[in-house]
Amino acid sequence: MNKSQIQKYLNFLKVKKFYPMKFKNCEICGSSKTILIQERISWNNNMFGVLPVHCCSDCGFLFQNPRFSKKFYMEYYKNSYRNITLKTLKPPKKYLEDQKFRGKKLYEFLKPFIPKKGSMLDVGSSVGLMMLPFLKKGWRCEGNDPIKSFVDYGKDELKLPVKWLQSEDMKLKRNSLDLIIIMGSLEHVVDVNLVMKKCANAMKKNGILVLEARGDPLGFSKDFFNQSHHRYFFGNTMELIMIKHGWKPFLTTKYPVTGPSRPNTQFCFGKFIGAQQSKKFKNLISNGKKETYLDVKYKLKYHDYIAKINK
Incomplete structure (x- = not known):
């Protein structure tokens, strides 16, 4: 530019x-x-x-x-x-209700994979209501978000454990977390590798990471790409960023884990293995775990075609 x-x-x-x-x-x-x-x-x-x-x-x-x-x-x-x-700059009522609902759905989905009580981090937590079901079950929770007015509302009005900061500035205790959720926020951070590295340092062995991203376009690709998102994850690249930093993906899905309010989003769930998992990353791409420019180009052309005939 x-x-x-x-x-x-x-x-x-x-x-x-x-x-x-x-x-x-x-x-x-x-x-x-x-x-x-x-x-x-x-x-x-x-x-x-x-x-x-x-x-x-x-x-x-x-x-x-x-x-x-x-x-x-x-x-x-x-x-x-x-x-x-x-x-x-103030969270609307509908937004608050949706966060609360999505948090409840996520907790129910995660129950088979997490301890009854533990410690969790919500990166890009907004007001923090997705942590509410975990707090009610006795979990130690903390969230962070760079949108000050929303964080202030969550902290002052809802008494939730949220901090105003960019995720690159997180100070996390080593080996302290059983669960980390990054719900549609990894696309917004400034330094994705620094954020993932800080999360990995704070994660306990076998701890669970949940990533949510936008998924495939629902309409024209020109609308899919927008100035708020600095990067775009498809299923394969979500798995790659997990593996790079020590998580072993065990489920990548477009199933609406947190309900219907964010259609076509995708989720990736991973278990933290550590350096043993990260070492595998170097050879994965050269051995074929990748998408080519043409893969991506024709995926977008396909969605543009579907959007055109449905217009």
């Missing part, structure tokens, strides 16, 4: 300070070889603009490239994100 394109985007966000952007290597395999797959994407509010998405040539991972610094995203999530996505 050139300077005028960046400025246009910043003007859309009503960000007064200019922030530069830098190109990134693939966050999964580290490759610098990427192919542009979509240049103009949704900026929300029926507006489209330049914010390129690239596909890694080696593993098929999709991510925004170039990207801003951590300082920009701190301002973006504090002041712009919820004004754009929900048009309010």
Whole structure:
């Protein structure tokens, strides 16, 4: 992106300070070889603009490239994100009810895989209501989120154990967690590998990680790619990022684990093995656990075709 394109985007966000952007290597395999797959994407509010998405040539991972610094995203999530996505800095009643419902569904689904009591972390917890069923069962819980107004509501109004911070700044005790949930938030963090590394250091042996991501497009790919998401996980890349940091995936599914309010999202569940699991990552991609640029390209073309005939 050139300077005028960046400025246009910043003007859309009503960000007064200019922030530069830098190109990134693939966050999964580290490759610098990427192919542009979509240049103009949704900026929300029926507006489209330049914010390129690239596909890694080696593993098929999709991510925004170039990207801003951590300082920009701190301002973006504090002041712009919820004004754009929900048009309010205060959590709506429907949003709160949905978080509570999704938390209950998740707890019921996880019961066969987790202890009766334990310790959990919710990365990107928003107000924190997804932790409520666990708290009621005596779990020690903590959550964090970069959206200050939502965290303040959860902490002050609902008395939930949430902190306002970016997940890269988490301070977690080693070997202290039985469960970590990252529900649609790994797509938003600034440094995905740092976040996963911090989670791995805090995870107990055989502890459970739950990742939720958007899944395949429900309509046109131009709408699927949007400025709020810095990366896009399909089933294979969700498993790869888990394996890279020491989890062994045991279930990847599009079954609506947390109910129907987020159609077509996908989930990946993993058990923490540690370095023994991470060592396997190096050979996985070269041995075929990857998606090619053409895999991704024709997947998106297929969804565009389905959206066109259903229009």
